[in-house]
Amino acid sequence: xxxxxxxxxxxVFAAALCACTKPQESGVKVIVGARFExxxxxxxxxxxxxxxxxxxxxxxxxxxATPVPKGSEITGGLGMTVxxxxxxxxxxxxxxxxxxxxxxxxxxEMRNGxxxx
Numbered sequence: 038x039x040x041x042x043x044x045x046x047x048x049v050f051a052a053a054l055c056a057c058t059k060p061q062e063s064g065v066k067v068i069v070g071a072r073f074e075x076x077x078x079x080x081x082x083x084x085x086x087x088x089x090x091x092x093x094x095x096x097x098x099x100x101x102a103t104p105v106p107k108g109s110e111i112t113g114g115l116g117m118t119v120x121x122x123x124x125x126x127x128x129x130x131x132x133x134x135x136x137x138x139x140x141x142x143x144x145x146e147m148r149n150g151x152x153x154x
Contacts, residue, residue, distance in 0.1 A: 064090065064091070065088060065090045065095070065106050065108070065109040065110065066088075066089040066090075066109065066110045066112065066134075066147075066150065066152075067086060067087065067088050067089070067105050067106070067109040067110070067111050067112070068085070068086070068087040068089075068111075068114045068119055068138060069085075069086055069100065069105060069111055069112070069113060069114060069115075070085070070100060070113060070114045070115040070117075071084075071085055071087070071114025071118060071119045071140075072084075072085070072114075072118045072119070073085035073087060073097065073118075073119050073128070074118060074119065074120040074121075075097065075121075075127050075128045075129070076120065076121045076127030077127035079127070082098065082099050084099065084100040084101075085098065085099060085100060085103070085114075085119065086099070086100050086104075086105060087119060087136070088103070088105070088106065089147070089150045090106075090150070091150065092134055092149040092150035092151075093130075093131060093150065094128060094129060094130050094131065094132055094133075094134050095130065096130060097128060097129070097130060112138070112145075114138060114140075116140050116141050117138055117139060117140030117141060117143070118138070118139060118140050119136055119137070119138050120136065120137055121135065121136060121137075122135040122137055122146065123135070133149055133150075134147055134148075134149060134150040135147060135149065
């Protein structure tokens with residue numbers, strides 16, 4: 038004899054399953070793979086990871102040495118360049134996350150950790 042679950046039971050089960058498998062949003066934004074030009078005379082990093090949380094730069098460095106936090110909103114930057122919005126404010130950990138990501142005919146701007154263009 039085959040038992041059938043009531044339709045309401047199936048809906049509750051499906052909702053619980055979705056809640057358990059859905060990735061958690063962390064509010065952390067990460068740019069991966071872009072050429073990173075930090076400014077202030079520091080050398081560029083060809084393949085970088087830039088981690089932004091709470092409107093600030095939290096980590097910047099080479100892709101091979103900078104972990105990407107789980108649950109992050111990831112922006113692919115391969116073939117693009119990240120630089121500071123202003124020449125007088127270099128990109129450094131702890132500073133406000135203001136940057137320009139451009140390349141391949143595209144340009145996006147981040148202000149205080151939020152994409153504006």
